[in-house]
Amino acid sequence: MDNEGVSLPLFHYHLMMPWNDLRRGDCCRSLESISDGYYCKTCDFFVHKNCGDESSKYIEHPSHPNHTLELGSYTYNKFCTLCGIYIVSQIFYHCDICDFSMDLNCAKYPPPEVIDISETHHHKLTLLEERIDFDCDAKCGKITYGFPYKCHECDVAFHVDCVWPLLEVHHHPLEVNHSYHPWHPLKLYTGQPPDYSDGTCRLCARKIDDRLFYHCSSCNFTLDMRCVLHPPQQSLMDLKAHDHQLTLLPRLRSFTCNACGLSGDRSPYICVQCDFMIHQECLDLPRVININRHDHRVSRTSVLGVVNSACGVCRQKVDWTCGGFSCQQCPGYVVHSKCATRRDVWNGKELEGVPEEIEDIEPYVVIDENTIQHFSHQEHYLRLHVNGVLFDDNKRCSACSHPICLHSFYGCMDCDFILHQNCAGFLRMKWHVLYNERLTLVTNEAKIFECHACGKLSNGFRYQHENRVFDVRCGSFSEPFVHPSHPDHPLYYISGDEIKTCNGCNMWHSRVLNCVEDGCTFSLCFQCAILPQVVKHRVEDHPLSLCYGEDEEANGIYWCDICEEEVDPETWFYTCKDHQASLHTKCVIGDFSGLMPRSTIEGMLTFEVVLNNSVSRPFCRNCKLHCIYPITLKILGTSEYFCCFDCLKV
Template identity: 25%
Template sequence: MEIKYFDHPHHLLSLSKTKYDLIDCPICLEKLGSIGTQNYNCSTEGCKYGVHESCTKLPREVQSPYHPHPLTLRRPLIHGRLDFYSFKCNGCRKYDKGFVYSCDDCDFKLGLECAFMGPVKVIEGEGGCQGQLRKHPNHQQHPLLLFEKVPNKHYKCPVCLKYCSDPDPTYGCWECCLYLHDGSCFETKLPPQIQHFYHPHPLTLSTTPRNVKCRACYEWSWNIIWYYSCKQCEDFGMDIPCALSVLAASTTTKSESQIQHFLHGHTLSLNKNKLDDQKVADCCVCRKGCTGPTIYVCGRDGNCKNIYFHKSCLEFPQQICHPFHPYHPLTLTLVEQNFYHLKKCNACRKSIHTFILYGHCSFAYICEGHKCDFLLHAECSTVMMPVITYEGHAHLLQFRDHNIENNKLNCSACKSNICESCAFTCLDCDLNLHLLCGPLPHSIKHKYHNVHPLLLTNSPVQEELEDETDEFYCHACEEERDPQLPVYYCAECQFVAEIKCVFSEVR
C-alpha cells in the first residue's frame, strides 16, 4: 500500500517493515522502531524518510474550540522559518517538539495532544448539561468547564500540583490555563491570607500566573496560577500544598516528635528509625553524618527527601551578632548558589556545598539586606578567635592557629607558604600574613607579667636552647606550646607567653 504524504510530496510512501529503527519520525520525533513493526517508508532507494503509521492518520486540519480559525498540521514555523524541534504551545504554555497544529493567519500553535483536548459537550444523566459548567470562589472571572482528552503531564492542578489527565474528571478555564481535579481539589477552600511560621509577614493568595519557586520545598512551578506570596518580599512565594500543610499541622497536637522550625518550611518529625548504613544522610547545618535517635527529618519527596537535622544543630539561634562581622547582624538561612560560583565561609574558607536541584541543602549565617557578601558556617560562628584591625588594610584580620596546612595559604608579605603555622588572615579578601610578617608589636605589657615588658622573640628562647629541653610551656596558660612559633618573652624573668594567650594586649 502506497500513499502520498504532504510532508514528503516528491516520493510515495509504502507501508512496510521499519528499515531504520533509530531514525526519528518527523511528526512526533519518536524513533521509528518505537511504535509497531510497520511504518510508511519512502520507496525511493537511498531515502531514509519514514513516518509512523499512526502519525499519518492525524487529520491535516482541525477546528479547536479555543481558536476561531482552522488549525493545520505542519512543521512549526519560528519567525517565519521552519523549526524542527521546539515551539511554545498556546494551550499548555509549554515548549513542545515535533509537528504542530497552527493557524495560517495568527501566531497560534497547539501541540498534537492539546489540539484534541476540549470541553465535554454532552453529559448524560439527570439535568442534561448540568454540572458541565461550575463556578469556583477563587476564579470568578470565568466559569470552569469539564474537559475531556486531557493529555498527561501537560496541565498541573495548582491545589495538589499533580498532573490532570484522563480518566479523572478535570475542570478548567482555557483563557487562564487553570485546570483542577474534580473532588477534593475543587472543593478545597483557599483562605485569602495565611500566616506561615516560615515567614514573618502574612502570605496572600495570588491569582496572577507566574513562575514561582516555593520557599518551603524549593521546587519551581512554571506559569502557576494559584500560589501564596508576600506583598512585602517580592521574591517569596509558596505553592498551595506547602502553604496549606501548615494549616493542617496546626490542628494536630504539638509534641517533641513534630516541630516547626525557621530553617525549613515543612513540619519536621523526629526520626526514631535507625538510618540505613548504606544511606548517606548529612545534617543540613553542619554537613556531618546523621546517626542516633535525635535526628529530625522532613520526610517529603522531591528536594525535601535529603533534609536532615541534628537536634543540637536546630538549637543555633536564628540571628547573631559576631565579632568577625561587627557591622550587621548575621541570619542563619539557606545558602543558594550555582556551579559556577561556590560560596565560601569567610572564617575557615571552605566551600558551602549546596545544590538544591540535587537535594543538597546547606545553611549558614549570612548578612541579609546588605551587600556584604559575608558568610559564616554555623559551626564557625562558635569559634571566637580574636580579630584585629591592621593599619593600611580595610578589613579585619583573624588570628588562626589551625587548618592552615589544609588551606595551603601563602603569605602576602614574604610570598612563602604558611604551613603548620599560626597566621593572620583577612576575613574578606586573600590577605595572609605570617605572625612575624604581620602587625604584631615588638613590645607589650600584660597582666600575667606586669613587671617588665614582653618582647616578641623567636622560639625556642635562649635558656631553652641552653638547657636542650624537649618540653616547651607557656607560662600564661601553663600548657605545652609549639616551639616553632614566636612568643612574647621577658629574658630577665624568663617568662614565656604564647601569642594567643596575650592577644588581648596585641590588638
C-alpha cells in the first residue's frame, strides 16, 4: 500500500491513500468488481479508482439535456431525482437552475425508464418522475415516499433499490461452485438472508447488505458478493503479520486473535506451527504509527508482555500474551491494536521506514535560574516573578489572556510582555486527544477563534492544525489529568457516543474527562476542567476560590452576589475565604475571558475588547440589561456593547 497521499478535491478535502478494498464506494454506492481506490482513514471514506480518476466536474447527461450538471460535495436532505434514493455519500451532480440532483451511481448507470422483472411481477414497471407516497410491494419496511417503479395496471409500486438487485440477477450465474464450499453449489439469492442465517458472510463476517448474495441452505453457508468475486487467498506469506505461512480456515470457530486480543467466530488465518490465529482484517495492521494519546511513536508487537497493564486509549485491561502497540521509549505504555488504529486516534499514516523528525519542541531557552528566552518573544529576556500579584486587570498573560492573579509569571525585562510560568512551558508541538494530527503552538496571530474543546472565544496563543484550533489551556491537556476536585483518581478522555453529566456544571456533554476506577462516575467537561482555581472580582476584596459544590443535604439557599439569582449548591461556584459569598462561575469569568482587553476583533463588525470595571456598567445592545461580566465587546466607534456570547449571536 502506497504511503503517499492523493488529492481528490472533487470528492474529499483530506489527502487520500491508494487503497484496495472490497466494499461499496462512498462515491457511487455501488459494489465494484475491481476494488482499487482511494481511502481517507480520518473519515473512513472510500472512493473507487475509476470514480476518482474519471469523474468530471461538469457533465452533459441525457436525463437532463437542457443544462450542464456540476459535481457537488455537499447536500442536505437531497434525493436523487432519478432513483429517489437519499444521497448518503454527499457527492452528486446538480443543476441549480432546476434543482435537479443525481447521485454518482445514476450518473454512471441510470435506472431504465421501464423494466421487466417477470419473476417478481407479471407486468412491466415504469419509473415515475415525481415523488409520491406509496407502500412498497416488496414489503421492505422502508420509508414510503420517493420515486418508485410503478405498475399502472395493478397499481403497485416498488423502491428502485428493492427491484434493482432483481435486474442484477441476470448478470450473475444462478449457481456457483466455490472453492471454500466444495460440497454443494451456492445459489444466488436476493433480498434479506433467511431467518435461520446469522445474516453475515462466512468468510469476511460482514453483514449481508447488498441484497444480492450466494447461499447454501443445506449447510447454512452464506457468501456476500465481495467474497464471491474476490475470495480471500487460501494461503499467504505476510511477514508484516507473521513469520510463517498463514492458511485460511473457512469455518465457524471461536478463537482469540493473536494480533488484537479480541475474539472471533469464523474464518481466521492460522499458523499450525505456532498455534497462531488472526482476523482477516488484522492482516493489514500498521507497524509504526503516531496516536493522539501519546507523544512518541508506538510500534506493533506480537506479544505485549506487560502484565497487569491498561490500554492507553480505552483504559481497559490488555491481554499481555497477545499483540498490540507499545512505546519503545516509555516502558509499560501499551495500546490495544483496535484502539490504536481507530479513526479518532490514528491519522492513517504508516510510519515504518519513515525517519522520525527530531524537532526542538521546547518553548524556551534557559538563560539562568530566573531568566528565559521564550520563542514567542525572542527579542527580550523574561524574568521569573514568584507568587504573582494580588490582582491587576492590566497584567495579563499573552498566552491565555487571563490575569496573572497570584500565579508565578515571567515578565519581559524591557516591555510589558507577560506569561504565566505554566503557560511559558507549553510545548511548541503536541498531540491532543480530540484530534489525530499533531498541533502546532501559534503565537504570532491575534485573530479571534473558538476553542474546539471548550467552545470559548480567544485571541491568545493557540494550538492549531489546519482548521482545528484549541486555546492553550485546553490544547495543553494531557493524560493522566489530575484535578483538585477529584484528587484520588486521574481522569482520562474516553471517546464514544455516550453523553455524560459533568460534575462541575451538571450539564450533559458528549466530550468529557472520566474517572475510570470501578464504580466511580465522576466526569468533567473541558470548560469546567480549565476553570481557574483562584480569581479576583471587584465584588469581593479577597480572592475567590473555586468551590466544588456543597453536599446534597446542605441547608439554605445560595444567591449570586453578581446577578442576584439563585446558585445551585450542587454545581461549582466561586466563594471567598469566609464562605460568605457564592458566585456563579459564568458571572465571575464571563464568555470573553479568553480575549485580551484593548484588542480589536475584525468581522462583519469591528469590536473592541473592553474591561467592565467602570463605576457605571454599560447596557447590552441585545438583552438591554447592565453588563455584569468582567469583559464585554464594544462596537468600535460607538457606545453599543455586547455582554455575552449568546447576545452576540442574536
